[in-house]
Every structure is written in C-alpha cells, then in structure tokens.
Amino acid sequence: MSRFDVINSRANRLDTPDKATGRAVFVDDIVKPGMLFGALLQSPLPHARIVNIDTSAAQRLPGVRAVVTAKEAGTVKYGVSPARYDETLFCVDKVRYVGDEIAAVAAVDLETALAAVALIRVDYEELPAVFTVEEAMAEGAPLLHDEYPGNICAEVHQEFGDVEAAFAECDLIKTTVFRNKRQDAAFIEPQGCIADYDLSGRLTLTSSTQVPHYVQRTVAMVLGLDVGRVRVIKPYVGAGFGIKAAANPMELAASLLSMRTGRPVKMNYTREQVFMFGRARHGFVHKMTTGAKKDGTLLALAHECQLDGGAYSSFGIATVYYAGSLLGGPYRLPNMKYDGYRVYNNKPACGAQRGHGGVVARAAWEQQLDMIAEELSIDPVELRLKNMMVAGDVTCNDLNMSSLGMRECLEAVRDGSDWQKKKGKLPAGKGIGLACGFFVSGAGYPIYRSDTFHGTVMIKLTEDGGTALVYTASAEIGQGSDTTFAMIAAEALGVPLSMVRLASGDTDMGVDLGAYSSRQTLMTGHATKEAAEDVRRQVLEVLSEELGVPVADMDIKKGVIVFTDPDVDFSALRTRYIKEHRGWTDNPGDGPLTFNEASRMAYLSRGSIVGTGKYKPHALGGKFKGATVGTSPAYGCSAQVVEVSVDMETGHVTIDQIIDAHDCGRAINRTSVEGQMEGSISMGMGEAMFEEVKFDNRGRVINSDLAEYKLVTALDMPPVNPIIVESDEPNGPFGAKEVGEGAIMPTIPAILNAVYDAIGVRIFELPLTPERVYTAIKEYQEKQREKE
Numbered sequence: 001m002s003r004f005d006v007i008n009s010r011a012n013r014l015d016t017p018d019k020a021t022g023r024a025v026f027v028d029d030i031v032k033p034g035m036l037f038g039a040l041l042q043s044p045l046p047h048a049r050i051v052n053i054d055t056s057a058a059q060r061l062p063g064v065r066a067v068v069t070a071k072e073a074g075t076v077k078y079g080v081s082p083a084r085y086d087e088t089l090f091c092v093d094k095v096r097y098v099g100d101e102i103a104a105v106a107a108v109d110l111e112t113a114l115a116a117v118a119l120i121r122v123d124y125e126e127l128p129a130v131f132t133v134e135e136a137m138a139e140g141a142p143l144l145h146d147e148y149p150g151n152i153c154a155e156v157h158q159e160f161g162d163v164e165a166a167f168a169e170c171d172l173i174k175t176t177v178f179r180n181k182r183q184d185a186a187f188i189e190p191q192g193c194i195a196d197y198d199l200s201g202r203l204t205l206t207s208s209t210q211v212p213h214y215v216q217r218t219v220a221m222v223l224g225l226d227v228g229r230v231r232v233i234k235p236y237v238g239a240g241f242g243i244k245a246a247a248n249p250m251e252l253a254a255s256l257l258s259m260r261t262g263r264p265v266k267m268n269y270t271r272e273q274v275f276m277f278g279r280a281r282h283g284f285v286h287k288m289t290t291g292a293k294k295d296g297t298l299l300a301l302a303h304e305c306q307l308d309g310g311a312y313s314s315f316g317i318a319t320v321y322y323a324g325s326l327l328g329g330p331y332r333l334p335n336m337k338y339d340g341y342r343v344y345n346n347k348p349a350c351g352a353q354r355g356h357g358g359v360v361a362r363a364a365w366e367q368q369l370d371m372i373a374e375e376l377s378i379d380p381v382e383l384r385l386k387n388m389m390v391a392g393d394v395t396c397n398d399l400n401m402s403s404l405g406m407r408e409c410l411e412a413v414r415d416g417s418d419w420q421k422k423k424g425k426l427p428a429g430k431g432i433g434l435a436c437g438f439f440v441s442g443a444g445y446p447i448y449r450s451d452t453f454h455g456t457v458m459i460k461l462t463e464d465g466g467t468a469l470v471y472t473a474s475a476e477i478g479q480g481s482d483t484t485f486a487m488i489a490a491e492a493l494g495v496p497l498s499m500v501r502l503a504s505g506d507t508d509m510g511v512d513l514g515a516y517s518s519r520q521t522l523m524t525g526h527a528t529k530e531a532a533e534d535v536r537r538q539v540l541e542v543l544s545e546e547l548g549v550p551v552a553d554m555d556i557k558k559g560v561i562v563f564t565d566p567d568v569d570f571s572a573l574r575t576r577y578i579k580e581h582r583g584w585t586d587n588p589g590d591g592p593l594t595f596n597e598a599s600r601m602a603y604l605s606r607g608s609i610v611g612t613g614k615y616k617p618h619a620l621g622g623k624f625k626g627a628t629v630g631t632s633p634a635y636g637c638s639a640q641v642v643e644v645s646v647d648m649e650t651g652h653v654t655i656d657q658i659i660d661a662h663d664c665g666r667a668i669n670r671t672s673v674e675g676q677m678e679g680s681i682s683m684g685m686g687e688a689m690f691e692e693v694k695f696d697n698r699g700r701v702i703n704s705d706l707a708e709y710k711l712v713t714a715l716d717m718p719p720v721n722p723i724i725v726e727s728d729e730p731n732g733p734f735g736a737k738e739v740g741e742g743a744i745m746p747t748i749p750a751i752l753n754a755v756y757d758a759i760g761v762r763i764f765e766l767p768l769t770p771e772r773v774y775t776a777i778k779e780y781q782e783k784q785r786e787k788e
Contacts, residue, residue: 005558006491007734010671013483014502015236015476024236027192027208028268035194036065038254038267039113041103041120042276043095046131046346046699047142048124050094050102057119058105063112066260067120069103073256076222080246080351082448084154084313086145089222089252094127096144096311097346098700099276104253106265129346131699133285133306136345144311144344151344153309154317156324156626160396161335166300170291174372178288178364180766181692182308183281184274185353186711189238191277192268195254203259206233207251210240210475211514214447216507218247219255234505237477241683242352243279244477245516246314275693275704278348282319282357283308286364292372296383300335301327305361307342307350314351316342318447318629322357325630327365328395330406330438330637331387336396346699352516354683355744358439363688363766366435366749371762379423380753381414384436391727398622402634403737405663405727409639410436412661412723417641426757429646433753437638437745441665441729441738442519444620444631453614454519456510457527459489459535461609465600468493468535470502473512474524479740480672481520485528487668488733492532494556495595518738521668522634525733526615534611539595542602546573561593573601617731633731636742638662640681642750646758651774653755655685655718658747662722665729665737674722677743681720684747686712689768 002008018024055067070090077085091102103120107113130136136144136151144151167173193207203225209215212232220227237244250267257265269277289302305323309316324338355362373383385407393401413434414420422432446452458471470489476482486500493500503509512524540551543561553564561570570593577597578587588594602609621631643656660677667673690710694703703709728735748766755773756762761780763772 004491004734006497007487007668008666008670011483011487011497011669013480013672014486015482026189026236026238027194027206030194030206030235032194032196032264035264035266036106036108036257036261037110037113038104038106038257038265039110039117040101040250040253041117043091043098043100043102045095045124045126046098047127047129048095049127050091051123051125053103054121055103057121058116061112061116061119063108064105064116065108065263066106066257067103067116068253068256068260072260078218078222078247079313080315080447081313081317084317087312089249089256097348098698099273099348100311101249101253104257106257106261129699131345131347131695133308133343133345136343144346148344153313153342153344154320156320156338156340158324158397158624158626159337161300163300163302163335163337166335167291170299171294172372172375173289173291174368175287175289176364176368176371176764178286178360178367178764180284180360180687182283182350183353183687183691184693184709185241185243185280186706186709187239187241187243190269190271190274191244191248191250193251193254194264194266195258196264197255197258197262202229202231203255204231204233205251205255206235208237208244209234210244210477210516211246212473212475212505212507213511213513215247215251219252222252223255223259232507234475240477240515241354242356242516245352245514248277271706272704275701276348278310279314279351281353281359281687282316282350284323284360286361288364288368290365290368290372292376294376296373296376296378296386298331298333298387301333302337303327303339305340307340309342309344310347310349311344312349314349315356316350319352319357321626321629323361325397326358326438327361328397328399328630329401329635330389330404330436331384332389332393334396347695354680355439355741356517359687359744359748362437362745363748363752366746367752367762370433370753370756380434381410381419384410397630398627399630399635402731403665403727403729404635404637405725406436406637406639408725409637409661409663412725413639413641413659416721416723417659419641429648429758431646431754431756431758432641432643433750433755433757434639434641435746435749435753437742439636439738439742439745440517440630440632441522441634441636441732442632443517444617444633445628446513453511453616455512455524455527455615457524457531457613458510459531459611461535461599461603463603463608465603466499466596468495468500470500470528471509472502472504472524472528473507473510474504474520475512475515476504477515479515479676480669481515481524483672484521484668485524488525488528489532491734492529493536495559499559499595518636518741521736521738522732523615525668525736527613529733530613530615531611534613535609538606538609538611539598539602542605543598545605546601556595559595561595561598573597577601634665634729634737636663636738638743638746640746640750642754644751644754644758646755646773648759648777651770651772651777653689653768653773655751657719659721660723660743661725662739662743663725663727664739665732666726666735667724668734668736670724673724673739676739677722678720680741680743681747682712682717684744685716685751688748688751688766692767
C-alpha cells in the first residue's frame with residue numbers, strides 16, 4: 001500500500017475533459033479582432049546567392065498590410081546555443097536549403113497573403129549544393145557558412161582513460177558501423193502562432209511551443225525589444241517531441257509583422273512546411289569499436305560519429321555531444337574515446353527529437369553488445385548484468401548515478417518475457433531480443449550561460465479557503481505535466497487533488513526552461529513541491545498562533561488538520577468560519593478541522609497566502625570541454641524485450657509483443673508513466689521499421705505528408721507490458737525522475753536483436769523495410785551456400 005495520499009496513484013489528467021469534448025483551444029482555434037494572416041516566402045533552391053528582391057507587386061495587392069524582408073528585419077543572428085548563432089530571421093545574402101525564409105506578408109486573409117507571396121520576385125545566382133555528409137566534407141566542397149571551414153558545424157574529441165592501452169588487454173575487439181535515416185517527429189499539430197503588438201508597445205505571442213521562456217528571449221533579442229515587454233503564452237499544444245523546443249522563423253516573422261501593422265497576425269505551418277523546417281532527428285553514422293575480456297568484462301569503447309546536420313546548427317552542438325556522452329552509462333566502462341562531427345549541408349536543419357543524440361548511438365552499441373555476448377557464449381542478459389552500474393557509481397565521463405534501477409529493469413523484463421525459455425529456442429522466423437537504455441532527467445545547465453533558476457512556481461490559496469492555485473510557466477504539450485505538478489502540489493500541501501487548480505505555459509507566471517531533456521517532472525516538480533511546502537508552513541504557523549499548538553505537533557493530511565494531541569480545542573476557529581458562511585450548505589459539522597477553515601484563518605491573519613518555489617541543480621559534471629552536455633541531477637534507465645516474426649520470403653517484420661521496464665524514480669501518476677513508456681515504444685518502432693525523410697536530387701523533401709511518411713498506427717502496435725521500477729531518486733521530488741524520453745532508448749536495438757535472432761543475420765541500417773530485410777536474408781543465404 002502506498003504511503004502517499006495523492007502521488008504514486010492513478011489520476012485522471014486535468015486536460016482530459018477539454019480534449020475529450022473538443023473544448024481545448026489550440027492556436028488555430030483563436031481569433032482576435034482585426035487579425036491579419038501571415039505567409040512566408042521560402043526558397044525554391046537549395047543554395048543560391050540573392051541578387052535582388054522586388055516586393056513592389058506584393059505591396060500593391062489589395063488587402064496586403066505589410067511585406068517584410070531582411071531589410072526590415074535586420075541581421076541579428078540567433079539560434080539555439082549562443083555558441084552557434086548562425087540564423088537570421090530572413091536570408092540576407094544567400095539561401096541555404098529549399099525552404100529557407102526570404103520574406104513574409106501580412107494580409108486581411110490567408111488567400112491574399114499567399115497571393116502576395118507569389119508576387120514577390122527574387123533574382124538568384126544558383127550555387128553548387130551538397131546534400132550528404134560525404135559531399136559536404138569533400139575537399140573543395142562549397143561552404144554553407146564562411147566561418148565554418150570544411151562545413152564542420154561542431155566537432156568533439158574526448159577521451160577518458162586510455163583506450164589503446166585497454167584494447168591491448170582485451171580478448172575480443174568488435175567493430176561495427178551503423179546508420180539511420182533522418183526522421184520527422186510527425187506531431188499532430190503543425191507549428192502555429194498569433195503575435196499581437198499592442199498600443200502600449202507590448203508584444204504577446206501565443207505559440208504552440210515547448211519552451212515559452214526561450215522563445216521570449218529569442219524574440220526580444222532578434223526584434224530589439226525589452227524582454228519584459230515580450231509575453232509568450234502556450235495554449236493547448238498537439239505535441240512537440242523536441243522540434244518545438246526553440247524559436248522558429250514563423251514566430252519571429254509574425255511578431256515583426258504585428259509590430260509593423262499594429263494588428264494581431266496569425267501564422268501556421270502547413271504539413272509540407274513542417275518537413276521543410278525540419279529540426280527533428282539527425283541522420284547518424286556511428287562507427288564503434290568495443291573491447292572486452294573473455295569473461296564479458298567491458299574495457300573500452302572507441303566511437304566515431306558523423307551527423308547529417310542540414311543548413312543551420314539548431315540543437316546540433318548539443319546533439320553531437322549527447323551522441324557520445326550518454327554511452328558513459330549504464331554499464332561500467334573505464335575507457336571511452338569519442339570523435340564526433342556535425343556537418344552542414346543544403347537540407348533542412350536537424351535538431352532535437354525524443355531521446356536527442358542518444359537514440360541511434362544506443363541502438364548501435366546495444367546491438368554490438370549482443371554480438372560480443374554471442375562470440376563469448378554469454379547470455380546477453382548476463383553480459384549486461386555483469387557490467388551494470390549501481391547507485392553511487394560515477395561514469396568515466398563524470399556522470400553520477402544518484403539512483404539507478406537498471407538491474408531491476410533488466411531482471412524484470414527477463415522474468416516477464418520467459419527469456420530463458422525462449423532465447424535460442426524459437427523456430428525459424430521467430431526471434432527475441434533485448435536492450436537497455438539510459439537518459440538524463442533534465443539538462444544540468446540552461447542552453448544559454450546563466451545562473452538562472454531552471455523553474456519557479458507560485459501557489460496562492462483562494463481567500464475563502466479550499467483551493468490552491470498553482471502558477472507555473474512550464475509547458476504542458478500533451479505529456480501530462482500539468483497533472484503531475486497538481487498531484488505534487490496536493491501531496492506536499494496535504495489536500496486532495498480536487499482542491500488544486502493549475503495554470504501553466506505563460507512567461508508572466510515565472511521562469512521555466514520548458515519541456516525538453518525530460519526535465520519537468522524533476523525540476524519543475526521540485527519547485528512545485530517547495531512552493532506547496534511554503535504554503536503549508538504558513539497555514540500551520542497561523543494555526544499555531546491561534547491555537548497555541550507547536551507547528552511540529554500538527555500536520556495536514558487529506559484536506560484536514562491532524563493534531564498529535566486529539567484533544568486540541570479549535571471550536572472558536574470553527575465558529576468564526578461558520579459565521580462568515582451563514583447560509584452555506586457545506587459548513588463543517590463535528591468532524592476534524594478542515595483545510596478550508598485553516599486556510600481561511602491564515603488569510604484573515606496574514607492576507608493572501610502565497611508560496612513560492614524554485615529549482616536549479618547543484619554543481620554537476622567534470623571540468624573537461626563539453627562536460628556540461630550529458631550532466632543531469634538524475635538519470636532514468638530502462639530495459640525492453642521484444643519478440644518478432646519475420647516472413648523469410650518477403651522480409652516483412654511483425655512485432656509480436658514488447659515487455660518494457662523503466663526506472664522513473666517514483667511514479668507520480670502511474671497511468672501517465674505507462675503512457676509515456678508506450679508512446680516512446682511507438683516512436684521507437686516507427687524509427688526502426690518505417691520512418692525516413694526522403695529527398696530528391698535537388699534537396700526537396702518528396703514525402704512531406706503523413707500519407708507518404710510512414711508512421712506506426714494503432715494497427716501496428718503490439719501488446720505492451722509496461723513495468724514501473726522505482727529507485728527513489730534522492731534529487732527528485734518525492735523520489736521522481738524522468739520517463740518521457742529515456743523509454744525510447746532500448747526499443748530500436750531490442751528490435752534489431754530480435755530480428756537477428758529470427759533470421760540469423762545482422763542489419764546495420766535503418767529502417768528495417770521489407771526490401772532491406774529480404775535483401776539481407778538472401779545475401780546471407782547465398783553466403784551460406786558458397787560455404788557449403
């Protein structure tokens with residue numbers, strides 16, 4: 001039985017009624033008086049110099065209210081990381097990919113805005129383009145950005161321990177090369193926004209963003225506004241998965257258009273524009289060499305990685321670090337060397353997508369670990385258990401395992417899948433595979449250099465008592481964070497969830513860095529808990545003053561005041577409360593003193609009762625270059641077992657079932673935790689089986705819709721058994737840590753290992769299309785015949 005009253009249970013999400021009844025208001029549902037509509041002019045060429053822009057015909061079109069280019073927008077550079085600001089709102093001298101923004105129009109309706117965009121004339125001098133990592137890095141390749149020679153956006157060179165010396169001690173050294181393809185996050189709601197610059201010179205931007213705080217800062221910086229005059233509001237959002245975790249050109253363009261017209265301006269991406277904007281999963285090439293002793297002890301990893309980055313940096317400088325740093329755990333690995341290169345080319349920029357830079361690296365290495373286990377005749381489970389870290393361990397790259405239920409996860413999926421009865425004993429075409437995963441519970445440092453708190457929360461009690469109002473600038477984007485914070489507030493305050501109301505997603509409510517890096521449960525949850533405890537303290541202090549009872553002898557549980565001494569006389573307080581509520585039908589009778597009564601007394605004594613909370617991590621990580629990327633106050637971990645069937649005649653793979661265990665520290669809302677686990681699995685399945693953004697030879701996306709870009713549907717999902725593991729994270733609120741992104745980590749390699757078990761051949765390139773699997777089967781069979 002849980003020792004908690006609210007958390008660690010199953011609660012209905014706060015947003016369920018609105019979403020289920022169609023009352024949820026998304027950006028495109030909003031209409032404002034006098035609202036204009038914006039449209040973007042985007043480059044049709046992958047690489048070209050801009051010779052001239054003529055907007056005169058567009059400006060003359062009836063209904064057009066403003067046309068803006070780089071001339072009006074200025075040349076302030078922005079991006080995600082200040083270390084790689086390489087974008088301007090509109091292209092200044094040249095375009096760098098098909099979709100690069102050149103101009104924007106505001107008009108009385110969308111049709112007029114689009115017609116005006118078509119009237120803008122741009123003279124280009126086309127330049128040679130590069131579309132692959134190999135082309136971009138070739139000697140003499142055209143440069144996208146003059147300040148980055150060789151088209152190298154960022155490179156990382158790290159070594160921990162002595163890899164070469166460790167290889168000399170190894171009994172087995174295994175090298176493999178693994179490739180994935182670019183993905184799109186395929187969220188249901190394309191990016192949209194409404195900018196409203198009022199007569200007082202204040203800009204309110206309502207946007208489908210994951211990060212109101214970062215958008216606020218970027219808009220202020222690029223448009224030259226005082227940050228206090230920019231307010232960003234996040235309404236209901238139809239998911240983000242990382243792509244909406246930074247300011248985009250549409251938000252900036254809408255804001256500029258509103259400033260120039262004095263009218264609200266609405267803009268939305270089409271699905272095609274979502275693909276053109278990109279910012280989702282990079283294409284990776286991972287070359288890994290792992291050395292082990294014959295007893296299975298892992299000694300060293302040498303890792304090289306190239307990232308297909310696209311035209312701009314976006315999150316890429318972090319991605320290239322994450323691709324290496326997150327392999328430091330969850331196994332004891334004393335020696336690790338990493339060389340990573342993120343490369344510019346003339347395609348849409350890649351960025352952060354669920355699991356960020358760690359997903360494909362994890363897939364490559366977990367597959368390689370299975371290969372090592374097989375060559376050493378060790379069960380894959382036992383190899384992993386032998387090398388598993390435990391709580392208190394520190395990785396070779398200074399990541400601290402303050403809690404780690406990895407062993408429990410692995411044992412849970414082993415036992416829950418009948419692994420020992422099935423591994424190596426299934427018929428041809430049937431396979432079983434497993435893998436582990438590891439991810440941060442929030443980035444240890446903000447994207448820009450600052451000592452800022454990562455989250456602040458305010459809780460105010462209503463003056464009549466009975467309701468706690470929680471105000472947070474955090475971003476609910478469909479993952480259930482609002483419900484999580486309401487539950488944390490209720491638990492810490494000692495009241496039922498029904499007594500908590502929550503508002504979020506507004507920069508006027510405080511500071512919150514947003515929904516990325518699986519940070520909100522731990523970080524915003526901490527701030528919420530602290531604010532609730534502050535309120536609770538104030539209420540109990542007033543009761544102590546009124547009743548002469550020490551605070552230590554009182555508590556608040558389930559909405560009532562619990563006294564150590566059962567004979568405390570609070571009748572005078574109750575009489576005062578009832579006198580104020582004559583005629584009310586729900587006044588307290590003979591029962592215990594209620595929170596409603598206590599909070600009313602607190603107001604009468606002190607005025608409005610407001611509690612505040614804040615959070616930023618303690619000092620984290622090492623002192624080497626890049627040490628901040630991968631650091632976190634806690635780490636989530638997971639393990640999965642996948643069973644598959646493969647049609648040996650067609651190469652078609654069917655996933656039959658998945659057993660998934662995830663260590664979330666402490667489950668706040670158990671239903672939401674399971675939902676995040678299952679959502680991660682569905683995205684991992686899509687990346688493994690179907691997903692690939694495809695381009696023609698001119699750098700244009702050729703499958704920029706959800707008909708041709710193949711996704712996992714409900715019909716593809718197998719039975720999933722989610723197992724929650726709780727390790728009680730000491731740095732988390734009530735012991736909680738991440739589940740949103742880390743749960744995707746084992747899915748791809750578990751599928752790969754299961755497919756190998758079914759067909760006897762390894763596949764080192766994604767996605768696992770029937771053609772790719774069938775070709776691998778036939779090539780393997782041909783080699784076997786040649787050996788005979």
